[in-house]
Amino acid sequence: MATFQPYDTPADKAWYYIFRIICGLIFFFLIFPIIVIMPLSFNAGNYFTFTPEMLRLEIEGYSLKHYRDFLTNPDWQVALFNSFRIAPVATLLSVGFGTLAAIGLSQSHVPFRRTIMAILISPMIVPLILSAAGMYFFYSRIGLQGTYIGVVLAHAALGIPFVIITVTATLTGFDRSLTRASASLGAGPVKTFFKIQMPLILPGVISGGLFAFITSFDEVVVVLFVGSASLKTLPWEMFNGLREQISPTILAIATILITLSVLLLSTIEILRRRSERLRGISPA
Amino acid sequence: MVDVSTFAGGTPLHRKVQRSLRLQKLRALGLIAPLLIFIMISFVIPIGDMLFRSVENQLVSEVLPRTTSYLEAETIDDHWEPPNNLFWHLYVDLAIASEVKTHTRVGSRLNYEKTGISSLFRKSGRSIKRFGADEYQKAITKVYPELVSVESWENFLSENNQGELRITQAAFDFWKESLIENDKFSEKTKPSDFLFVVLANDIISGNTPLAKELLPIVTDLPQIKFKEQFLAIDEDWADPSIWRTIQLYSPNFTNGYYLNSVDLKKGADGPEIRPENERLYLLIFSRTLFMSVTITLVCFLLGYPIAYFLANLPFKQANLFLILVLLPFWTSLLVRTSAWKVLLQNEGVVNDILVAVGIISNLERLELINNQTGTIIAMSHILLPFMILPLFSVMKTIHPSYVRAAKSLGATPWTAFRRIYFPQSIPGIGAGSILVFILSIGYYITPELVGGTTGTFISNRIAYHISSSLNWGLGAALGSMLLAVVLALYWVYDRMVGIDNVKLG
Numbered sequence: 001m002a003t004f005q006p007y008d009t010p011a012d013k014a015w016y017y018i019f020r021i022i023c024g025l026i027f028f029f030l031i032f033p034i035i036v037i038m039p040l041s042f043n044a045g046n047y048f049t050f051t052p053e054m055l056r057l058e059i060e061g062y063s064l065k066h067y068r069d070f071l072t073n074p075d076w077q078v079a080l081f082n083s084f085r086i087a088p089v090a091t092l093l094s095v096g097f098g099t100l101a102a103i104g105l106s107q108s109h110v111p112f113r114r115t116i117m118a119i120l121i122s123p124m125i126v127p128l129i130l131s132a133a134g135m136y137f138f139y140s141r142i143g144l145q146g147t148y149i150g151v152v153l154a155h156a157a158l159g160i161p162f163v164i165i166t167v168t169a170t171l172t173g174f175d176r177s178l179t180r181a182s183a184s185l186g187a188g189p190v191k192t193f194f195k196i197q198m199p200l201i202l203p204g205v206i207s208g209g210l211f212a213f214i215t216s217f218d219e220v221v222v223v224l225f226v227g228s229a230s231l232k233t234l235p236w237e238m239f240n241g242l243r244e245q246i247s248p249t250i251l252a253i254a255t256i257l258i259t260l261s262v263l264l265l266s267t268i269e270i271l272r273r274r275s276e277r278l279r280g281i282s283p284a
Numbered sequence: 285m286v287d288v289s290t291f292a293g294g295t296p297l298h299r300k301v302q303r304s305l306r307l308q309k310l311r312a313l314g315l316i317a318p319l320l321i322f323i324m325i326s327f328v329i330p331i332g333d334m335l336f337r338s339v340e341n342q343l344v345s346e347v348l349p350r351t352t353s354y355l356e357a358e359t360i361d362d363h364w365e366p367p368n369n370l371f372w373h374l375y376v377d378l379a380i381a382s383e384v385k386t387h388t389r390v391g392s393r394l395n396y397e398k399t400g401i402s403s404l405f406r407k408s409g410r411s412i413k414r415f416g417a418d419e420y421q422k423a424i425t426k427v428y429p430e431l432v433s434v435e436s437w438e439n440f441l442s443e444n445n446q447g448e449l450r451i452t453q454a455a456f457d458f459w460k461e462s463l464i465e466n467d468k469f470s471e472k473t474k475p476s477d478f479l480f481v482v483l484a485n486d487i488i489s490g491n492t493p494l495a496k497e498l499l500p501i502v503t504d505l506p507q508i509k510f511k512e513q514f515l516a517i518d519e520d521w522a523d524p525s526i527w528r529t530i531q532l533y534s535p536n537f538t539n540g541y542y543l544n545s546v547d548l549k550k551g552a553d554g555p556e557i558r559p560e561n562e563r564l565y566l567l568i569f570s571r572t573l574f575m576s577v578t579i580t581l582v583c584f585l586l587g588y589p590i591a592y593f594l595a596n597l598p599f600k601q602a603n604l605f606l607i608l609v610l611l612p613f614w615t616s617l618l619v620r621t622s623a624w625k626v627l628l629q630n631e632g633v634v635n636d637i638l639v640a641v642g643i644i645s646n647l648e649r650l651e652l653i654n655n656q657t658g659t660i661i662a663m664s665h666i667l668l669p670f671m672i673l674p675l676f677s678v679m680k681t682i683h684p685s686y687v688r689a690a691k692s693l694g695a696t697p698w699t700a701f702r703r704i705y706f707p708q709s710i711p712g713i714g715a716g717s718i719l720v721f722i723l724s725i726g727y728y729i730t731p732e733l734v735g736g737t738t739g740t741f742i743s744n745r746i747a748y749h750i751s752s753s754l755n756w757g758l759g760a761a762l763g764s765m766l767l768a769v770v771l772a773l774y775w776v777y778d779r780m781v782g783i784d785n786v787k788l789g
Contacts (some may be wrong), residue, residue: 003549012697014699019589019593020593022589023589023590023593024581026586026589026590027590027605027608029665030608030611030612030665031608031610031611031612033612033620033623033624033627033665034611034619034620034623036611036623036633037619037626039623040633041628046634048626048631049629049630049632049633049636050629050631050633050636062406070774074625082304093322097318097319097322098319100315100316100318100319101315101316101318101319101320102316104311104312104314104316105316105317107307107308107312107314107315108312109305109309109312110309110312110313110316111309111313112442114778116316116320116485116777118774119320119323120323121318121329122327122328122774123323123327124772125722125725125770125771126331126767126771127409127725127726127743127766127767127770128692128728129671129726129728129747129763130334130728130743130744130746130748130763130766130767131327131331132747133328133334133746133747133759134327134330134331134332134333134334134748135330135333137330137337137756137760138330138333138334139330141333144553149577150344153326154326156322157322157323157326158325160319160322160323200394209497210555214616216311218616218617221615221728221729221747223751225751235616235618238618239618239729240624242453242618242621242622242733243732243733246622246626248615251622251626253619254616254618254619254622254623257615257619258615258616258619259546261611261614261615261616262614262764264611264614265607265611269607279509283368283701
């Protein structure tokens with residue numbers, strides 16, 4: 001609750017509330033579109049707005065039919081299957097290569113560190129349509145266009161910047177005397193890595209992996225160009241659905257995906273707190 | 285671990301330090317190398333490939349080698365008339381090309397520069413077989429009955445070589461190579477009938493002894509008038525501008541695609557401005573720029589108060605409110621876009637609410653989607669977290685005592701904010717704005733889905749050229765220009781903020 005000082009003028013007090021209202025409106029703008037989709041997905045009709053029955057909170061106005069459609073329609077099921085076939089493998093590649101490189105980059109003497117970093121982060125910055133176009137041209141030349149491996153490689157490249165960023169962030173606070181202590185007690189570099197370094201940077205690795213997973217799971221531009229009809233992913237089907245005739249099934253999928261992102265967000269938040277506690281950085 | 289003897293032995297300390305440093309560097313690079321190679325192959329080289337396609341132009345000279353090299357020396361003005369000899373070269377080139385179907389590719393390539401060439405090439409490729417080649421074939425095989433297989437042609441040409449049937453030899457070789465290259469050559473392949481025309485023509489025009497000897501075979505035949513034949517297929521073959529287009533696009537590399545992307549075209553003497561009705565790209569570029577600036581501005585106006593609010597809350601509460609920012613950030617892009625598509629429809633929730641509240645009547649529902657408004661609203665929402673997060677992380681570091689000091693020295697809250705707080709938050713504004721601008725200028729999905737025709741970006745045009753019009757060169761040139769802008773801003777961002785300082789929530 002607001003605590004005002006005796007010297008605060010009425011204008012100060014008014015501004016305090018006005019400012020809060022403005023912020024409230026902006027938060028509303030941020031959250032409203034995401035929240036509003038959820039009840040709409042239980043619409044009994046094929047409408048994209050609240051029917052009078054829904055507004056009167058009558059049970060007839062609501063139904064699970066769009067969820068049923070998602071779960072029974074073979075097109076959506078194939079897409080879901082493809083998404084789960086591509087994203088985890090791409091994530092594994094990003095995390096594997098990315099973690100190694102992040103450890104390399106955090107060493108004290110790395111030549112061309114800045115340039116290397118800029119190259120590794122670039123897939124996040126270069127517009128997706130350009131990455132997609134370039135990969136389409138080049139992968140066609142080497143016979144990867146339209147193949148599962150092609151899509152996985154492309155998605156792994158897109159996920160790498162996130163792994164690099166999160167893992168280097170955990171490594172910046174890393175206390176080097178821990179590895180030295182381990183070495184002085186007789187552990188080899190490999191043992192030191194798995195017993196000392198790995199547990200400490202694990203939260204960063206996992207959250208980087210989650211970012212990479214989401215990137216692949218949510219990616220549509222590259223898969224449109226590098227993929228083929230048999231590799232349609234969930235976002236591909238959603239994109240097509242939105243472009244042609246939008247069906248309320250998309251709202252059901254959207255609701256499921258929102259739930260998924262809430263779960264992921266909570267996981268990352270928990271990991272971040274754990275990492276800060278482990279590394280001894282107290283919350284400011 | 286330290287071996288005292290080597291110390292005593294006199295290896296200087298600085299050399300030891302150097303060696304250990306070098307080892308350390310090598311180890312670091314060894315850890316980075318796999319990823320660097322991976323990114324190079326899966327990402328950097330593909331982008332380079334795209335850049336290369338924006339200047340690459342081998343097709344025309346590869347498929348029409350004789351025609352293009354003949355045209356090289358010509359100066360083509362509006363009164364220029366194509367000489368007879370040129371049509372002879374065109375005949376040989378097109379006859380080979382139509383056999384492997386590459387003439388249609390050149391046709392559509394040149395059609396990007398001058399409409400109508402594609403159909404001209406298609407038509408000519410189809411009709412070229414009817415130039416009376418079979419009569420020549422009949423006459424020649426009467427004298428040389430063995431000339432029905434590829435092998436015997438090879439033997440015949442090598443026996444009569446000595447430069448006398450030079451053109452026939454070259455045409456034959458090129459014909460065979462083209463077939464092999466396009467996987468059309470097999471043991472059953474028969475020599476194409478146009479080769480007999482070439483042979484006959486070589487005989488007629490040649491002054492060599494062999495030619496004179498062979499001359500009687502073909503003199504009785506009606507001479508093929510190539511120019512008349514081509515003009516009979518289409519009058520356009522007399523049009524100098526067709527030939528100028530072929531000439532301008534003969535070199536292996538071209539700046540034509542780049543000129544195209546800024547509404548210019550190649551003319552006889554340097555770049556020319558396109559006629560009004562063909563100009564398109566400068567408009568799309570300026571529209572992309574305008575919308576990106578607007579989106580960045582909207583994000584700043586909405587993001588600044590939120591970041592300020594979050595930065596001045598106690599840690600626990602700030603974390604709670606931060607979730608409201610991070611949730612949209614974490615939600616699937618397509619989910620957010622479909623949400624806006626649903627909300628902004630004519631019969632959508634926003635219009636319904638406005639009607640229910642009575643701000644607008646049912647008949648004047650607002651056009652909120654499939655135009656620029658739709659793109660700007662949806663993209664501002666999608667990119668807002670990218671503004672709030674950098675602003676928030678900068679504002680957290682601004683100590684409240686500065687503002688307090690200003691106030692205690694008599695500044696009003698507004699002056700204290702304007703003179704003390706705001707200047708300190710500028711690094712955050714810069715970081716957030718560049719990030720939002722970079723991301724919005726290359727956006728594809730959202731404008732494609734909610735932008736209609738007026739709310740699309742340059743990326744949508746690039747996608748159109750790559751997947752629909754198949755004018756890859758132009759798509760690549762537009763892409764390279766977009767890439768140059770993005771990389772320049774990326775460099776600024778790296779200088780200003782440092783890319784490793786990007787915060788991901």
